[in-house]
Amino acid sequence: MLVSHSHKFIFIKTKKTAGSSIQDYLAKYCKDGIVEKYIPGGHRPAQSTKEKVGDEIWNSYLKICPVRNPWDKMVSWYFWRSRKRSIFVKLKRILQGRHPENEAYRMNFKEFITWLHETNRMNLDHKVALVDGEWPDYFFIRYEHLHEDLKRLCEKLYIPYDESKLPKEKTGVRKKKGYQEFYDEHTRGYVAEAYSDLIEMFGYHFEPSSQD
16 A cells, blocks of 8 residues: 555555556655555555545545456466465464465365355455445556556656566466466356456456467
8 A cells, every 4th residue: 555645646556466566666656655565464455545544635635556357367366375485484374373385375276266256255356445345436557558557647646657667576476378278167257256346347358268
């Protein structure tokens, strides 16, 4: 979460949407506000952010939120969650009374998506981006049009945008395959159900595989 008083914007960081890279790029314009990159438990929800900054700032500042095709997003989330952890992280989990590896590490992709569906944990965006169960009036940055949307944002905020200076955070974890190859009919439907509002808002669809 970022807040800039001089440029009057609030950045809500969603998961697996290039949020860390966008956050790092915008953070230098928040020296007069709030730079909160890491909090216990992960990303600060927009609901909590609104309570932290107050209604006046929340209602008057430009609110920014990145989004991504949900079928692609869930593949990226799986590989991030199933990445190999260090021995120190494993020991910490054991001391906390948890399994040394999380669920994604112990499941294949289809099993993981089915487990998320059955435990109602699928939608990562709702937990972070909604306020009172609704989508606020965000300026959305689409992962699929990252540089185009960031350029428009920076023009709106009167700050420079240099594509070459956008950091590439948390990359190199996912296998280089099209997301379509990971799904079957059931898991594809589970994602469509969980992200139906986002799919309708942005016209996302399950694109044909390059092999089709």
